[in-house]
Amino acid sequence: MAEVLMEAIGQEALTERLARHVEEGSLAHAMLLTGAPGRGGLALALTLARHLHCASSAASSKPCGTCPSCMQHDQLQHPDLHFTFPVAKPAGKDKALSSDQLDVWRQAVLELGPHFDMQDLRDRMSLGNKQPFISVHEAADILRRLSLTAHAGGWKVQIIWGAHMMRVDTANKLLKLLEEPPKKTLFILLADNTEALLGTIISRTQILTIPPISAGRISERLKAEGGEAEAIQDAVALCEGDLAQARRLIQRDSAEEFTMFIEWMRTCFARDGRKAAGIADQFHDLGRESQKAFLAYSLHLVRQCIVGNYGAASAVRLRSAERAFAEKFAPFIHHGNVHDMQSDLERAAREVAGNVYGRTVFLDLSMRMMELLHRPQ
Template sequence: MESGVNWATMSVMKSEVNTAIDGSPRNAMWNSILEQVQSETLAHAQMFVGPLGRGGLHWALDIARHLHCSGDKANGPCGVCPACLQHVIGQHPDLHMTFPVFKPPGKDYSISEHMLGPMREQLALNENFDMQDWRAKLNTGNKQLFISVREAAEIVRKLSLTAHAGGWKVLIIWGAEALRIDAANKLLKILEEPPKKTVFLLVAATTDGLPATVISRVQRWNVPPYEEHQVARALQVEGHEAAPVEDALRLCEGDMAVARRIAASPASAGFALYVEWMRACYGRAGQRITELAADFHDLGREDQKQFFDYALHMTRQCIVAGYGADSLVRLRAEELAFANKFARFIHHGNVSKMRDELEKAAAEIAGNVYGRTVFLDLSMKIQALLHIPQ
């Protein structure tokens, strides 16, 4: 299956470059960026903001390929000149990449360069991955990912050197929201007065947490979602089955990374646990709840948080399903089947309380409270709430 992935990305890339016919917001924005790249009027610091699976990185890489390509660029980067070939293997000397990393045990510090190998592998697979994919790739567990001040110093050093090929130096900061404040501050001067022929391309899921001084120095683009036909085509080329692809298209909101995960897994990660849990709570099955608390505990903190997010999503969707408004429900086919049955137990008499309790529990997990305790405590409350009559 994986062998087709690179080509899927390539085909999406080509379609973005070529299809002026598609008048979508996404293409309109890309065409306007491309015009600035081709006329060399693009401001030296750009930031692409939005869920990472919407392809801000893919755009950034495409800009780098445009700037570096020495061949015929009438239809996008030529793909055959030496610079294009260096890009294909992820080794163009004037493309620098910075991304969040973690500090491995026993190391004093960690910078992107230490994890270039996994990054190249990830990029060879596809350019539309998000932080969840990257965490999985690095096998980080619960470790924090960040861009450190040491990394920022490294950026300043690298960019002060002359370009190898004598042309543009491109620095991509992917996951820029993970810039630590001291790292962001260290970059301010070079962002303000960059060396000649240097372009900064920041890709961020959100600008929350980024200093205003950084945001004010970049030209910002809110990356629109991928069009449905683009997602469909990429998933198809990657060889996914038709049914999960339908689920993915309905649920991904133009996010290629989310779409790929939905299409690749037969069920939502939290679905089985959620169903078991709700049944046990409704049936006041104390023993079962204790077993599920152990399963929950074993998930680890990141997955525990994700499970509560999922539980919140499912709980809200049960209300929508309760209205019989199937077209508005954002659920996979099997989730919808459950929601339709379970919806009668979640109603206006208990839904806001359930939501509050789930949010409180998620906050406790984020605050490092013991997972088993949070789950058991929450289960008691959910049990009571599920038995409030409609």
């Protein structure tokens, strides 16, 4: 296994910019880093916190890595470094608090490195079907923590990861704190996007948009982690500058999904109801998470066909085997049916998420596909 990478790979410009803010003492008291977690927002936040806490930070453009404070950071155990992230209410408890899952969190960061995303964290928290969120109790916890004096007399850093999963009441409670923050307190909010955040929260933060990691840097990293050349190439093409996605793509073998998708489309085109029922059984047996993954994969392929169809071949993100199929399949997907196809697939995904019987969802969807594939251009 390659060594766990803690720095924000490919985000050198932002890393330097934040380091300069520390040196100049010009940090905003609340920052909002936006972009998919796999782009490295948490890595940036951790480096920034480490720099602020480092004993020799004043003399250096980066944390020393050897002082007691840096060593506490190595274990994510610095007493003035606080984490909040989405969690679900554990069975038998009446509050959903990150402090209950702090060990899982630390282990995730230390074992996976800071580029993991909600899906990785979910897997580790074994949430089942529960949706994680940032509860209002969490806001009360933050308030309590930050009103205490910093242990080391320096900065208190509160990282809020997955800030877009904050409930409205949580956000409202945090607002006051963002308006009048305790002295020497730094909030670092990390969010996939700003859409789900209250405007009042956004307006009180300095926003930094984290760009996708370059293909070259992702490819380099995957290679260091032992990936194979062809798999790396495919993952890089599909991951959109997101290291968490890239890693998942390289681990996931979508060969089965691909085979099933081809058979399904052929069956729908032939309007073979009996065969469609068989595939619906196969779909049903996948279980909910894999059903969702299959629908997401189908949506991805359909979208890629239409991109190819509109002549933007350079925007097509497909593996080589998929590309060969897409070229033959693309003519059957056009502006006369693609919109309905996408919304039907999305609706099916919502139904699966909402616990509708898999077989029923898939049969309905197949009937629609039979009609849509024959719709005139």
